[in-house]
Amino acid sequence: MRQLLRTNDAVLLSAVGALLDGAGIDHLVLDQNMSILEGSLGVIPRRILVPDDDLAAARRLLTDAGLAHELTPDG
Template sequence: MRVLAESADPVRLSFLAALLADAGIASQQLDAHVSALHGGIGVFPRRLAVRPEDYGRAMAVLRQAGETAP
């Protein structure tokens, strides 16, 4: 898995995941359970990742939507 974005805002990551899903790209949120253990929103960042073979296309989808990635 390759990380596309990192944020402590689960709503933003859900939005990015929806953009990717609309483009037919599967993604996965990493660290969601760890974030919850550390107090939830704003404390511990979560990461959004895709398969390595989808990374280039996923980056293009995010750029086209005006989103920045790490």
Template sequence: MIELIRTNDPTLIAFAKVLLEGEGIRCFEMDVHMSALEGSVGILPRRLMVPRPDAHLARAILRDNDIEPSERP
């Protein structure tokens, strides 16, 4: 799996997940429970991961909806 988005905004992650799952692309949110370590301040970003074969299509879907994906490999 590769990183598609890294953000502190939980609503952006939720919106991106709905878009991708609606197109049949599996995605996985990482670092969700890090808030227990940081004290629920929201300073540690969450990551949205997708399988490598779906990455190109997933990035195109996000760009079509004005979400700029990470450029990390």
């Protein structure tokens, strides 16, 4: 699994999850429980990971959706 993006924005996480689901790309959201434990401050960013084999397709999908600026630089 490789990191696709990291963010504190719950709306962005939801949108990216929906895009990935729509494209049939499996993904995991990590650090969600830690983010809940720290409260609503949004200090701990959550990460979206995708399988290595799907990383290029996921990056293309987000780029096409206008979200390239949100991608982790090295994936």
